[in-house]
Amino acid sequence: MRRPHALFLPFPAQGHILPLMELAYRMASQGFTITFINTHFNHARLLSSTTTPPSFNFISIPDGMQPEDDRNDIAKLCHALLKFTPLHLLQLINTMNTQESDKPTCFIADEAMAWALDVAKKTGLRSAAFSTSSANTYTNMRSVQCLIELGIINEHDGSAKKPGQVFILSPGIPPMNVDHLHWNCFLDSESNKIMFEYIVNNNKELKNADHEFVIFNSFYEAEKAVFNYLNSSKMLPIGPLLSKHSSSVSLSRCFWADDKTCKSWLDKQCDNSVIYVAFGSLAILDERQFQELALGLTLTGRPFLWVIRPDITGKATTSLLERFEDVIGDRGKVVEWSPQEEVLAHPALACFITHCGWNSTMESVSNGVPFLCWPYFADQNLNQSYICDVWKIGLKMMPNENGLITKEEIRGKVEELVGDEGMKKRALALKEMALKSLDKGGSSFENFITFINAMKDDV
Secondary structure (H helix, E strand, O other): OOOEEEEEEOOOOOHHHHHHHHHHHHHHHHHEEEEEEEHHHHHHHOOOOOOOOOOOEEEEEOOOOOOOOOOOHHHHHHHHHHHHHHHHHHHHHHHHOOOOOOOOOOOEEHHHHHHHHHHHOOOOEEEEEEEOOOOOHHHHHHOHHHHHOOEEEEOOOEEEEOOOOOOOOOOOOOOOOHHHHHHHHHOOOHHHHHHHHHHHHHHHHHHHHOOOEEEEEOHHHHHHHHHHHHHOEEEEEOOOOOHHHHHOOOOOOOOOOOOOOOHHHHHHHOEEEEEEEEOOOOOOOOOOOOOOHHHHHOOOOOOOOEEEEOOOOOOOOOHHHHHHHHHHHEEEEEEOOOOOOHHHHHEEEEEEEEEOHHHHHHHHHHOOOOOOEOOOOHHHHHHHHHHHHHOEEEOOOOOOOOOOOOHHHHHHHHHHHHHHHHHHHHHHHHHHHHHHHOOOOOOHHHHHHHHHHHHEEEE
Protein backbone atom coordinates (compact mmCIF):
# COMPACT_ATOMS: atom_id res chain seq x y z
CA MET A 1 0.00 0.00 0.00
CA ARG A 2 1.28 3.44 -0.98
CA ARG A 3 2.35 5.87 1.78
CA PRO A 4 -0.20 8.71 2.05
CA HIS A 5 1.13 12.11 0.99
CA ALA A 6 -0.44 15.32 2.33
CA LEU A 7 0.00 18.79 0.85
CA PHE A 8 -0.36 21.75 3.23
CA LEU A 9 -1.01 25.37 2.28
CA PRO A 10 -1.13 28.02 5.04
CA PHE A 11 -2.06 31.66 4.75
CA PRO A 12 1.35 33.42 4.60
CA ALA A 13 1.52 34.74 8.17
CA GLN A 14 3.28 33.26 11.20
CA GLY A 15 0.08 32.82 13.21
CA HIS A 16 -1.29 30.63 10.41
CA ILE A 17 1.87 28.75 9.47
CA LEU A 18 2.68 27.48 12.96
CA PRO A 19 -0.57 25.64 13.82
CA LEU A 20 -0.68 24.14 10.34
CA MET A 21 2.88 22.89 10.87
CA GLU A 22 1.81 21.33 14.16
CA LEU A 23 -0.97 19.50 12.33
CA ALA A 24 1.57 18.38 9.72
CA TYR A 25 3.82 16.97 12.48
CA ARG A 26 0.90 14.98 13.88
CA MET A 27 0.04 13.61 10.45
CA ALA A 28 3.69 12.69 9.83
CA SER A 29 3.59 10.67 13.05
CA GLN A 30 0.61 8.80 11.54
CA GLY A 31 2.60 7.71 8.49
CA PHE A 32 2.07 10.63 6.08
CA THR A 33 4.69 12.12 3.82
CA ILE A 34 4.35 15.91 4.12
CA THR A 35 4.83 18.61 1.53
CA PHE A 36 4.48 22.06 3.08
CA ILE A 37 3.87 24.91 0.63
CA ASN A 38 4.88 28.44 1.64
CA THR A 39 5.23 31.62 -0.36
CA HIS A 40 8.76 32.33 -1.64
CA PHE A 41 9.11 35.10 0.97
CA ASN A 42 8.21 32.94 3.97
CA HIS A 43 9.94 29.84 2.59
CA ALA A 44 13.33 31.54 2.89
CA ARG A 45 12.57 32.81 6.40
CA LEU A 46 11.36 29.42 7.60
CA LEU A 47 14.29 27.41 6.27
CA SER A 48 16.73 29.81 7.92
CA SER A 49 15.30 28.85 11.33
CA THR A 50 14.10 25.26 10.81
CA THR A 51 15.75 21.86 10.50
CA THR A 52 13.75 19.77 8.05
CA PRO A 53 12.48 16.59 9.76
CA PRO A 54 12.14 13.20 8.03
CA SER A 55 9.10 12.85 5.76
CA PHE A 56 8.92 16.67 5.33
CA ASN A 57 9.45 18.61 2.14
CA PHE A 58 9.24 22.42 2.07
CA ILE A 59 8.51 24.05 -1.28
CA SER A 60 7.24 27.47 -2.34
CA ILE A 61 5.10 29.44 -4.77
CA PRO A 62 4.89 33.22 -5.40
CA ASP A 63 2.51 35.44 -3.44
CA GLY A 64 2.02 37.99 -6.24
CA MET A 65 3.76 40.83 -4.38
CA GLN A 66 6.99 42.65 -5.17
CA PRO A 67 10.08 42.14 -2.96
CA GLU A 68 9.77 45.64 -1.50
CA ASP A 69 6.03 45.35 -0.70
CA ASP A 70 4.82 45.34 2.91
CA ARG A 71 3.48 41.87 3.61
CA ASN A 72 2.00 43.07 6.89
CA ASP A 73 -0.52 44.96 4.76
CA ILE A 74 -3.02 42.09 5.01
CA ALA A 75 -5.58 43.56 2.60
CA LYS A 76 -2.96 44.07 -0.13
CA LEU A 77 -1.55 40.60 0.48
CA CYS A 78 -5.00 38.97 0.20
CA HIS A 79 -5.69 40.81 -3.06
CA ALA A 80 -2.38 39.62 -4.54
CA LEU A 81 -2.85 36.03 -3.39
CA LEU A 82 -6.26 35.70 -4.95
CA LYS A 83 -5.10 37.22 -8.23
CA PHE A 84 -1.77 35.46 -8.78
CA THR A 85 -1.39 32.31 -6.68
CA PRO A 86 -4.11 29.84 -7.82
CA LEU A 87 -2.49 29.27 -11.22
CA HIS A 88 0.92 28.59 -9.66
CA LEU A 89 -0.62 26.13 -7.20
CA LEU A 90 -2.46 24.34 -10.01
CA GLN A 91 0.74 24.01 -12.03
CA LEU A 92 2.62 22.70 -8.98
CA ILE A 93 0.06 19.98 -8.18
CA ASN A 94 -0.24 18.95 -11.83
CA THR A 95 3.54 18.55 -12.00
CA MET A 96 3.57 16.48 -8.80
CA ASN A 97 0.78 14.28 -10.18
CA THR A 98 2.96 13.28 -13.14
CA GLN A 99 5.63 11.82 -10.84
CA GLU A 100 4.46 8.70 -9.04
CA SER A 101 6.95 9.12 -6.19
CA ASP A 102 5.73 12.69 -5.48
CA LYS A 103 2.05 12.20 -6.21
CA PRO A 104 -0.03 13.69 -3.36
CA THR A 105 -3.06 11.89 -1.95
CA CYS A 106 -4.74 14.71 0.01
CA PHE A 107 -4.65 18.48 0.45
CA ILE A 108 -5.14 20.54 3.64
CA ALA A 109 -5.64 24.25 3.06
CA ASP A 110 -5.88 27.07 5.55
CA GLU A 111 -9.53 28.12 5.35
CA ALA A 112 -8.23 31.67 4.79
CA MET A 113 -6.95 30.26 1.48
CA ALA A 114 -10.22 28.53 0.59
CA TRP A 115 -9.77 29.35 -3.10
CA ALA A 116 -7.14 26.58 -3.03
CA LEU A 117 -9.84 23.99 -2.37
CA ASP A 118 -11.15 24.59 -5.88
CA VAL A 119 -7.65 23.89 -7.20
CA ALA A 120 -7.60 20.63 -5.24
CA LYS A 121 -10.98 19.70 -6.70
CA LYS A 122 -9.71 20.30 -10.26
CA THR A 123 -6.72 18.02 -9.63
CA GLY A 124 -8.80 15.24 -8.05
CA LEU A 125 -7.34 15.56 -4.54
CA ARG A 126 -9.29 14.75 -1.39
CA SER A 127 -9.21 17.97 0.63
CA ALA A 128 -9.94 19.54 4.01
CA ALA A 129 -9.98 23.09 5.31
CA PHE A 130 -8.18 24.05 8.51
CA SER A 131 -9.28 26.99 10.65
CA THR A 132 -6.45 28.65 12.59
CA SER A 133 -8.97 30.85 14.42
CA SER A 134 -11.76 29.91 16.82
CA ALA A 135 -14.89 28.16 15.59
CA ASN A 136 -16.73 31.31 16.66
CA THR A 137 -14.65 33.50 14.34
CA TYR A 138 -15.11 30.97 11.54
CA THR A 139 -18.88 31.08 12.09
CA ASN A 140 -19.00 34.88 12.04
CA MET A 141 -17.13 35.00 8.75
CA ARG A 142 -19.44 32.36 7.26
CA SER A 143 -22.49 34.43 8.33
CA VAL A 144 -22.10 37.30 5.86
CA GLN A 145 -25.39 36.64 4.06
CA CYS A 146 -27.24 36.28 7.34
CA LEU A 147 -25.82 39.59 8.60
CA ILE A 148 -26.87 41.30 5.35
CA GLU A 149 -30.40 39.90 5.62
CA LEU A 150 -30.64 41.02 9.24
CA GLY A 151 -29.69 44.55 8.20
CA ILE A 152 -26.50 44.54 10.29
CA ILE A 153 -23.98 45.11 7.45
CA ASN A 154 -24.09 46.64 3.97
CA GLU A 155 -24.06 44.23 1.07
CA HIS A 156 -21.51 46.07 -1.11
CA ASP A 157 -18.64 46.39 1.40
CA GLY A 158 -19.66 44.78 4.72
CA SER A 159 -19.60 48.08 6.57
CA ALA A 160 -21.81 48.48 9.63
CA LYS A 161 -25.26 49.95 9.09
CA LYS A 162 -25.22 50.99 12.74
CA PRO A 163 -21.62 51.41 13.97
CA GLY A 164 -21.10 49.78 17.34
CA GLN A 165 -24.13 47.48 17.00
CA VAL A 166 -23.82 44.23 18.95
CA PHE A 167 -25.39 41.02 17.64
CA ILE A 168 -25.65 37.38 18.74
CA LEU A 169 -25.82 34.56 16.20
CA SER A 170 -27.24 32.01 18.63
CA PRO A 171 -27.81 31.67 22.38
CA GLY A 172 -24.57 30.83 24.17
CA ILE A 173 -22.36 32.32 21.46
CA PRO A 174 -20.53 35.46 22.65
CA PRO A 175 -21.95 38.81 21.46
CA MET A 176 -20.08 40.42 18.57
CA ASN A 177 -19.61 44.12 17.87
CA VAL A 178 -20.08 44.75 14.15
CA ASP A 179 -17.06 47.09 14.19
CA HIS A 180 -14.89 44.15 15.25
CA LEU A 181 -15.75 41.89 12.30
CA HIS A 182 -12.63 40.78 10.41
CA TRP A 183 -13.25 43.05 7.45
CA ASN A 184 -14.04 46.15 9.51
CA CYS A 185 -10.84 46.31 11.55
CA PHE A 186 -8.54 48.15 9.16
CA LEU A 187 -7.74 51.86 9.19
CA ASP A 188 -9.18 52.71 5.79
CA SER A 189 -12.41 51.81 4.03
CA GLU A 190 -10.68 50.55 0.87
CA SER A 191 -8.72 47.92 2.83
CA ASN A 192 -11.93 46.93 4.63
CA LYS A 193 -13.69 46.48 1.29
CA ILE A 194 -10.84 44.36 -0.12
CA MET A 195 -10.96 42.11 2.95
CA PHE A 196 -14.75 41.84 2.74
CA GLU A 197 -14.58 40.78 -0.90
CA TYR A 198 -11.84 38.26 -0.08
CA ILE A 199 -13.95 36.71 2.71
CA VAL A 200 -17.08 36.62 0.51
CA ASN A 201 -15.06 34.78 -2.14
CA ASN A 202 -13.70 32.43 0.54
CA ASN A 203 -17.23 31.64 1.65
CA LYS A 204 -18.23 30.72 -1.90
CA GLU A 205 -15.18 28.49 -2.31
CA LEU A 206 -15.85 26.72 1.00
CA LYS A 207 -19.45 26.11 -0.03
CA ASN A 208 -18.65 24.86 -3.52
CA ALA A 209 -15.48 22.89 -2.89
CA ASP A 210 -15.72 19.14 -2.55
CA HIS A 211 -13.83 19.02 0.77
CA GLU A 212 -14.53 16.48 3.48
CA PHE A 213 -13.88 18.36 6.71
CA VAL A 214 -13.27 21.68 8.34
CA ILE A 215 -10.94 21.08 11.27
CA PHE A 216 -10.22 23.54 14.07
CA ASN A 217 -7.37 24.38 16.42
CA SER A 218 -9.85 24.31 19.28
CA PHE A 219 -11.58 21.80 21.53
CA TYR A 220 -15.25 21.02 21.96
CA GLU A 221 -15.46 21.91 25.64
CA ALA A 222 -14.12 25.43 24.96
CA GLU A 223 -16.73 26.26 22.30
CA LYS A 224 -19.69 23.98 22.97
CA ALA A 225 -22.34 26.50 21.91
CA VAL A 226 -20.66 27.17 18.56
CA PHE A 227 -20.03 23.52 17.67
CA ASN A 228 -23.62 22.71 18.64
CA TYR A 229 -24.75 25.60 16.41
CA LEU A 230 -22.67 24.30 13.50
CA ASN A 231 -24.14 20.84 14.17
CA SER A 232 -22.01 18.97 11.67
CA SER A 233 -19.98 15.78 11.92
CA LYS A 234 -17.65 17.36 9.34
CA MET A 235 -16.71 20.30 11.62
CA LEU A 236 -14.09 18.77 13.90
CA PRO A 237 -12.13 20.43 16.72
CA ILE A 238 -8.77 18.64 17.05
CA GLY A 239 -6.84 21.07 19.26
CA PRO A 240 -5.22 22.59 21.08
CA LEU A 241 -2.34 22.00 18.66
CA LEU A 242 0.70 22.13 20.95
CA SER A 243 4.27 21.21 20.07
CA LYS A 244 4.62 18.92 23.10
CA HIS A 245 1.84 16.75 21.64
CA SER A 246 3.34 16.48 18.15
CA SER A 247 6.63 15.23 16.74
CA SER A 248 9.57 14.48 19.00
CA VAL A 249 11.70 16.49 16.58
CA SER A 250 12.53 19.84 18.19
CA LEU A 251 12.11 22.62 15.66
CA SER A 252 12.05 26.38 15.74
CA ARG A 253 8.46 27.52 15.48
CA CYS A 254 8.87 31.10 14.32
CA PHE A 255 10.63 33.59 12.07
CA TRP A 256 12.50 35.09 15.02
CA ALA A 257 15.11 33.23 17.05
CA ASP A 258 13.93 32.18 20.51
CA ASP A 259 15.90 33.81 23.32
CA LYS A 260 16.49 30.81 25.60
CA THR A 261 18.01 32.99 28.35
CA CYS A 262 14.50 33.85 29.52
CA LYS A 263 14.08 30.27 30.78
CA SER A 264 17.06 30.45 33.14
CA TRP A 265 15.83 33.88 34.26
CA LEU A 266 12.38 32.42 35.03
CA ASP A 267 14.02 29.64 37.05
CA LYS A 268 15.26 32.30 39.49
CA GLN A 269 11.80 33.79 40.09
CA CYS A 270 9.24 32.75 42.69
CA ASP A 271 6.23 30.68 41.66
CA ASN A 272 3.19 32.69 40.44
CA SER A 273 5.15 35.97 40.45
CA VAL A 274 6.02 36.89 36.85
CA ILE A 275 3.98 38.98 34.42
CA TYR A 276 4.53 37.70 30.88
CA VAL A 277 3.97 40.29 28.13
CA ALA A 278 3.82 39.33 24.43
CA PHE A 279 1.79 40.73 21.54
CA GLY A 280 2.41 38.25 18.75
CA SER A 281 3.97 38.86 15.36
CA LEU A 282 1.88 41.76 13.99
CA ALA A 283 0.63 44.07 16.77
CA ILE A 284 2.09 47.59 16.89
CA LEU A 285 2.35 49.94 19.89
CA ASP A 286 3.01 53.65 19.39
CA GLU A 287 5.80 55.22 21.43
CA ARG A 288 3.47 56.77 23.99
CA GLN A 289 1.71 53.45 24.63
CA PHE A 290 5.08 51.71 24.82
CA GLN A 291 6.12 54.17 27.52
CA GLU A 292 2.93 53.66 29.53
CA LEU A 293 3.37 49.91 29.40
CA ALA A 294 6.97 50.14 30.63
CA LEU A 295 5.94 52.42 33.50
CA GLY A 296 2.88 50.31 34.32
CA LEU A 297 4.91 47.12 34.56
CA THR A 298 7.31 48.86 36.92
CA LEU A 299 4.46 50.15 39.09
CA THR A 300 3.25 46.60 39.73
CA GLY A 301 6.38 45.86 41.74
CA ARG A 302 6.47 42.41 40.16
CA PRO A 303 9.09 40.75 37.94
CA PHE A 304 8.14 40.74 34.26
CA LEU A 305 9.23 39.04 31.04
CA TRP A 306 8.53 41.30 28.08
CA VAL A 307 8.79 40.22 24.43
CA ILE A 308 9.68 43.26 22.34
CA ARG A 309 9.94 42.53 18.63
CA PRO A 310 12.37 44.81 16.77
CA ASP A 311 9.41 46.26 14.83
CA ILE A 312 6.83 46.48 17.64
CA THR A 313 6.63 50.29 17.45
CA GLY A 314 6.92 50.36 13.67
CA LYS A 315 10.52 51.53 13.99
CA ALA A 316 13.76 50.52 15.69
CA THR A 317 13.25 49.96 19.43
CA THR A 318 16.89 50.29 20.53
CA SER A 319 16.68 53.95 21.52
CA LEU A 320 13.36 53.38 23.31
CA LEU A 321 14.81 50.57 25.36
CA GLU A 322 17.84 52.63 26.30
CA ARG A 323 15.47 55.27 27.67
CA PHE A 324 13.83 52.72 29.93
CA GLU A 325 16.87 50.79 31.13
CA ASP A 326 16.64 52.37 34.60
CA VAL A 327 12.87 51.80 34.70
CA ILE A 328 13.13 48.14 33.74
CA GLY A 329 16.19 47.52 35.92
CA ASP A 330 16.87 44.06 37.29
CA ARG A 331 13.19 43.29 37.79
CA GLY A 332 12.43 43.07 34.09
CA LYS A 333 13.72 40.69 31.43
CA VAL A 334 13.38 41.86 27.81
CA VAL A 335 13.77 39.52 24.81
CA GLU A 336 13.05 39.89 21.08
CA TRP A 337 11.21 36.54 20.98
CA SER A 338 10.50 33.76 23.44
CA PRO A 339 9.82 30.01 23.34
CA GLN A 340 6.25 30.85 24.32
CA GLU A 341 4.84 27.40 25.07
CA GLU A 342 7.74 26.70 27.41
CA VAL A 343 7.38 30.11 29.04
CA LEU A 344 3.64 29.66 29.65
CA ALA A 345 4.30 26.24 31.19
CA HIS A 346 6.75 27.68 33.73
CA PRO A 347 5.52 27.76 37.36
CA ALA A 348 6.89 31.29 37.85
CA LEU A 349 4.16 32.80 35.66
CA ALA A 350 1.33 34.70 37.35
CA CYS A 351 -0.46 36.12 34.29
CA PHE A 352 -0.18 36.82 30.58
CA ILE A 353 -0.64 40.28 29.04
CA THR A 354 -1.58 39.36 25.47
CA HIS A 355 -3.03 40.58 22.17
CA CYS A 356 -5.42 37.58 22.35
CA GLY A 357 -4.34 35.90 19.14
CA TRP A 358 -5.92 32.46 18.94
CA ASN A 359 -2.62 30.56 19.08
CA SER A 360 -1.56 32.47 22.20
CA THR A 361 -5.02 31.95 23.66
CA MET A 362 -4.91 28.18 23.19
CA GLU A 363 -1.34 27.98 24.52
CA SER A 364 -2.21 29.93 27.66
CA VAL A 365 -5.45 28.01 28.22
CA SER A 366 -3.48 24.75 27.95
CA ASN A 367 -1.17 25.92 30.75
CA GLY A 368 -3.77 27.40 33.09
CA VAL A 369 -2.38 30.94 32.93
CA PRO A 370 -4.92 33.80 33.47
CA PHE A 371 -5.07 36.64 30.93
CA LEU A 372 -4.91 40.40 30.81
CA CYS A 373 -6.41 41.15 27.39
CA TRP A 374 -5.06 43.79 25.02
CA PRO A 375 -6.57 42.95 21.57
CA TYR A 376 -5.15 44.57 18.46
CA PHE A 377 -7.33 43.60 15.46
CA ALA A 378 -9.11 40.84 13.50
CA ASP A 379 -10.42 37.99 15.70
CA GLN A 380 -8.71 39.23 18.86
CA ASN A 381 -11.68 41.17 20.25
CA LEU A 382 -13.87 38.08 19.91
CA ASN A 383 -11.20 35.95 21.60
CA GLN A 384 -11.20 38.49 24.43
CA SER A 385 -14.95 37.89 24.82
CA TYR A 386 -14.31 34.18 25.27
CA ILE A 387 -11.54 34.78 27.81
CA CYS A 388 -13.35 37.38 29.92
CA ASP A 389 -17.09 36.77 29.43
CA VAL A 390 -17.45 33.05 28.71
CA TRP A 391 -14.53 31.26 30.35
CA LYS A 392 -14.03 34.04 32.95
CA ILE A 393 -10.28 33.52 33.14
CA GLY A 394 -9.10 37.03 32.33
CA LEU A 395 -9.72 40.77 32.53
CA LYS A 396 -9.99 43.43 29.85
CA MET A 397 -7.50 46.30 29.70
CA MET A 398 -9.63 49.42 29.32
CA PRO A 399 -8.26 52.39 27.33
CA ASN A 400 -8.99 55.94 28.48
CA GLU A 401 -10.85 58.57 26.46
CA ASN A 402 -7.74 59.06 24.30
CA GLY A 403 -7.42 55.36 23.49
CA LEU A 404 -4.44 54.95 25.82
CA ILE A 405 -4.08 52.09 28.31
CA THR A 406 -2.48 53.96 31.18
CA LYS A 407 0.15 52.82 33.63
CA GLU A 408 -2.43 53.04 36.41
CA GLU A 409 -4.82 50.77 34.46
CA ILE A 410 -2.02 48.25 33.96
CA ARG A 411 -1.05 48.22 37.63
CA GLY A 412 -4.68 48.04 38.78
CA LYS A 413 -5.63 45.15 36.50
CA VAL A 414 -2.53 43.16 37.41
CA GLU A 415 -3.34 43.53 41.12
CA GLU A 416 -6.98 42.60 40.54
CA LEU A 417 -6.14 39.54 38.45
CA VAL A 418 -3.42 38.01 40.61
CA GLY A 419 -5.52 38.57 43.72
CA ASP A 420 -8.50 36.67 42.32
CA GLU A 421 -8.23 33.02 43.42
CA GLY A 422 -11.40 32.12 41.53
CA MET A 423 -9.82 33.28 38.27
CA LYS A 424 -6.83 30.99 38.72
CA LYS A 425 -9.07 28.09 39.74
CA ARG A 426 -11.20 28.47 36.59
CA ALA A 427 -8.05 28.72 34.43
CA LEU A 428 -6.73 25.45 35.86
CA ALA A 429 -10.08 23.75 35.34
CA LEU A 430 -10.14 24.78 31.66
CA LYS A 431 -6.54 23.58 31.31
CA GLU A 432 -7.61 20.14 32.50
CA MET A 433 -10.44 20.07 29.94
CA ALA A 434 -8.02 21.06 27.16
CA LEU A 435 -5.45 18.39 28.03
CA LYS A 436 -8.10 15.73 28.60
CA SER A 437 -9.49 16.38 25.12
CA LEU A 438 -6.08 15.44 23.68
CA ASP A 439 -5.77 12.17 25.60
CA LYS A 440 -6.94 8.89 24.12
CA GLY A 441 -10.73 8.86 24.30
CA GLY A 442 -10.89 12.66 24.50
CA SER A 443 -12.97 14.65 22.02
CA SER A 444 -10.02 16.14 20.08
CA PHE A 445 -8.14 12.84 20.03
CA GLU A 446 -11.11 10.95 18.60
CA ASN A 447 -11.83 13.69 16.05
CA PHE A 448 -8.21 13.59 14.90
CA ILE A 449 -8.36 9.82 14.39
CA THR A 450 -11.60 10.23 12.39
CA PHE A 451 -9.91 12.85 10.21
CA ILE A 452 -6.73 10.78 9.71
CA ASN A 453 -8.67 7.68 8.70
CA ALA A 454 -10.65 9.69 6.14
CA MET A 455 -7.47 11.18 4.65
CA LYS A 456 -5.94 7.68 4.37
CA ASP A 457 -9.03 6.08 2.87
CA ASP A 458 -8.40 4.28 -0.44
CA VAL A 459 -4.66 5.06 -0.43
